[in-house]
Amino acid sequence: MKIERLSLGQFLLFFNVSYLKDVTLNKDNLIQLVKELLAKFQNLLLLNGFYKVKVFVHQRVGIFLNILQVEEFEYGESVDFRIVVYLDEKIYFRTKDYFILPKDVPIYFDYTYFYCDVDDILDIMSVVEFGSFIYGKDLEAVRRRWQQI
Numbered sequence: 001m002k003i004e005r006l007s008l009g010q011f012l013l014f015f016n017v018s019y020l021k022d023v024t025l026n027k028d029n030l031i032q033l034v035k036e037l038l039a040k041f042q043n044l045l046l047l048n049g050f051y052k053v054k055v056f057v058h059q060r061v062g063i064f065l066n067i068l069q070v071e072e073f074e075y076g077e078s079v080d081f082r083i084v085v086y087l088d089e090k091i092y093f094r095t096k097d098y099f100i101l102p103k104d105v106p107i108y109f110d111y112t113y114f115y116c117d118v119d120d121i122l123d124i125m126s127v128v129e130f131g132s133f134i135y136g137k138d139l140e141a142v143r144r145r146w147q148q149i
Contacts, residue, residue, distance in 0.1 A: 003045070009069025011045060013037075014133075016062040017125075025059055027085045034065065034083055042079055049073045055085045056135045061118055064091075064135060091118050092139055095131030098149075108146040115146060 002014040015037060023029050034055055038047070049072040056064040070082075092115045093101075101107055105120035115134070118124055134142060 009072070011065070011067040013065040013067065014062060017060060019063060020059065025057060025087065027087065030055055030057060030085050031083050034063070035081065038081060047079045048077055050080045051082070053081050053083045054136065055083060056089050056091065057085070057087060058091045058118060060124055061091060061133065064133065066136070086136070089135055090139065091133055091135040092116060093118050093121060093124070093127065093131055094134045095127070097130055100127045100130050107149045109149050110142055110146040115142065
């Protein structure tokens with residue numbers, strides 16, 4: 001698990017594949033799992049108000065949550081979520097070390113980082129400490145400027 005606070009009401013959370021062990025990857029099951037996880041960490045994250053939660057999931061990597069506070073409630077420690085699940089989004093692995101990426105698969109470069117589709121990396125957990133994952137709007141922004149090697 002990884003928690004990153006971007007601002008006062010914005011978080012990035014990552015839960016590795018072990019949290020998906022007994023979950024069938026469909027929208028309803030993922031929404032229920034995310035609600036349970038957020039309830040578990042509500043006090044740690046000091047969540048209060050209405051949040052939009054974008055859920056990106058990959059069966060071999062885990063769950064990525066982008067949490068944005070839309071409204072703060074004035075009463076109590078009440079919390080509510082609007083959860084949006086993206087099941088078919090591409091997730092890429094980003095690294096500065098070209099040599100940890102597999103050979104004979106498409107690799108892209110943007111003059112700073114090398115990128116590879118996580119589906120092309122057989123043992124993703126063995127390289128995860130040498131880079132980061134990129135998905136959603138961040139991935140689309142990078143795709144505009146990268147070149148295939």
